[in-house]
Amino acid sequence: MLNMSSHLLNQAVPQSLKKRADRNQTAHPGSVGNGTVLFENRDRIAWVTLNRPDRLNAYNVAMRDDLFAALNRVQADPGVRAMVLAGAGKAFSTGGDVTEFGQAPSPTAARWIRFRRDVWGRLRSLPIPTVAAVHGFTVGGGLEMALLCDVAIAADDARFCLPETSLGMIPGVAGTQTAPRRLGLGWALDLNITGRWIDAQQALFIGLVAEVVPLRALDRTVHALATALGRRPREHAAIAKLAVWEGLNSSLSDGLELEQRLALRMDRFSAAAGFSPDTALIRPRRRKNSP
DSSP: OOOOOSTTTOSOOOHHHHHHHHHHHHHOOEEETTTTEEEEEETTEEEEEEOOGGGTTOBOHHHHHHHHHHHHHHHHOTTOOEEEEEESTTEEEOOBOGGGTTOSSOHHHHHHHHHHSOHHHHHHHOSSOEEEEEOBEEETHHHHHHHHSSEEEEETTOEEEOOGGGGTOOOSSSHHHHHHHHHOHHHHHHHHHHOOOEEHHHHHHHTSOSEEEOGGGHHHHHHHHHHHHTTSOHHHHHHHHHHHHHHHTSOHHHHHHHHHHHHHHHHHHHHHHTOOOOGGGGSOOOOOOOO
16 A cells, blocks of 8 residues: 655666656556546457656556546446456556555545445456566555456566555555465465565465566566456356355355355356357366476
8 A cells, every 4th residue: 555655666767667658658548537547448358557756656546447447348348258457557556555545534435435346356356367577566455456356467567566564554455365375374464464565476476466477578478368257158257256255154064055156057068058168178288397
């Protein structure tokens, strides 16, 4: 939730990041609402791009509203098969904009706004595969947004941190709940309590991201993955996600029962739709030989 305008981020920006910043500001032409989020449908893959590059994509109320609108658009469009969440400029997102902290009329009003527009709940519950394309600083609420996506792919320049405890808070974008589910109890406690920084390779090691690629290959890699995931019917992704998320809140026996019920539902849907499995999606990747 830290707007990373601190000395940690006032370091020289590599030229490759500057080129990405220029490219990202023109690559996604459709703005949403206040213009803090960009939306583009690329071959049935929705690209939702956080667009406050001058603030390292720290989210404010306007961005929350725009992101909620973009996610509603994804939810409502049956032609969208997968979604990519990305960030314009030299960072994915540095979380909440601290310049807006404490500006709500009252805690009650702040809670009402969050209840009325549950943007994080909407992101988690989308019925399609969601992929976070993270690069640069992925901090606080930015890291938590990545955890709310089904898969995260990181550029090799990505750096991650949950710094809220140093500000006298705890993560507020579900990080205390999604981190243990994605990373396990030990790493979740470590990151939430210590606020330590980790790099892309460490994030890969602990399971925070599924793959690390060069920055120049990030968009291409993520779009290829989203396209592959999007070949499945929306209903298949929705049922699989429901089984996993609901199973986390159940006992093992209840989770297995849920899995059986949802498997029957999947079978009925596939039969009615005449669905044929795409065996290319389940072929194992060929491992590169170690040098």
